[in-house]
Amino acid sequence: MTVNCPSGHPSTSTDYCDVCGLPIGAAATPAAAGTPAPAVAAPGPAATPAPAPAGQTCPNCSEPAAADALFCESCGYDFTTGTMPRPASALDLGPDPASPPPPPAPAAVAEWVVERWVDPDWYAVQQSDDPCPSPGLPAVIPLTEKSLLIGRPSKSRGISPEIDCGDDTGVSRRQAQLTTDGQRWWVEDLQSSNGTYVASAAGPLPETPIIPGQRQELNPDDRIYVGAWTRLVVRKATPEEQAGQA
Helix, strand or coil: CCEECCCCCEECCCCECCCCCCECHHHCEECCCCCCCCCCCCCCCCCCCCCCCCCEECCCCCCEECCCCCECCCCCCECCCCCCCCCHHHCCCCCCCCCCCCCCCCCCCCCEEEEEEECHHHHHCCCCCCCCCCCCCCEEEEECCCEEEEECCECCCCECCCEECCCCCCCCCCCEEEEECCCCEEEEECCCCCCCEEEECCCCCCCCCCCCCCCEECCCCEEEEECCCEEEEEEECCHHHHHHHC
């Protein structure tokens, strides 16, 4: 008589399995005729577990890290490039909207000014049809640029002269250009309608305009005459004028 053990092995012994040695007892069932016994795998060598990946140590803080880690979790060291990440304070995060705006930069104090006069003597020889304004104190204009335009403004043509002679219709829109190297000054006529004239304060009124397109250096006591009555004098700013600009 053949019986099956609890594992299904056919056994001629009814107390212990002839194949696996398990006790059969009441759990045994008669083996079906012609049913082949299941194959028993031959015992082989025990499976060797896969080796755990080797770790690495951060060279910056000496903390352990996984072998495939790209960054140290403790200090942020970059294992790929060998550098530390940029600190947040070094990043260009832009201005803080909650911070107050920075104070404006102080305006430059001009070392030079130009006086703009109404000159009745110049008006007398120009034969202008416009009435001459009443002479008075000059308008003092600080010279804060290296190059300044003398003329009359025009919104339609986008002309905004730094030395505005808008009340004198005898002055061209782009009359002349003043330029400086910081110590010396030059004037250049810009093909104006009535010409630009230069003369010494101690001499007579000029009769010949300067050549258009050619710079003429100004002496300390020179005067520039333009339009029907305008006289310009370039000079050093006084300490009081500089203090008033601050």
